[in-house]
Amino acid sequence: MFGIPGKQAVTITDKAAAQIAKLMAKDGHQGLRIGVKKGGCAGMEYTMDYVTEVDPLDEVVEQDGGRVMIAPMAQMFLFGTEIDYEVSLLESGFKFRNPNVVDACGCGESIKFDENLSTT
Numbered sequence: 001m002f003g004i005p006g007k008q009a010v011t012i013t014d015k016a017a018a019q020i021a022k023l024m025a026k027d028g029h030q031g032l033r034i035g036v037k038k039g040g041c042a043g044m045e046y047t048m049d050y051v052t053e054v055d056p057l058d059e060v061v062e063q064d065g066g067r068v069m070i071a072p073m074a075q076m077f078l079f080g081t082e083i084d085y086e087v088s089l090l091e092s093g094f095k096f097r098n099p100n101v102v103d104a105c106g107c108g109e110s111i112k113f114d115e116n117l118s119t120t
Helices: 014-027 072-078
Strands: 010-012 031-038 044-051 059-063 066-070 081-087 092-097 101-104 110-113
Touching (some): 010 014, 010 059, 010 066, 066 072
Parallel strands (some): 010 081, 031 066
Antiparallel strands (some): 044 110, 101 110
């Protein structure tokens, strides 16, 4: 929908692809759908949901057995994002390195996008 021919909407690191594939295999999911919604102290939050059925309007990115679907309304906000999976002593989870983010809250749970991005 908002893609550039020959370029994936998002990139997935090897660690993230392995974790997504593991989650897919657990209950036979088709992948993870990634989106954004209003919320949090910075204004927007990422969403991740298991997918049992692929929506034909989703942007689908596959790598090494991991499949991510990007909800249509989130595609312009996520274009160029790298999805990683990190494990530390205190937490583990998916991390988004998104070039479209102009600000984030201190806890890293909510983000703010350039105001011009949503009006293009």
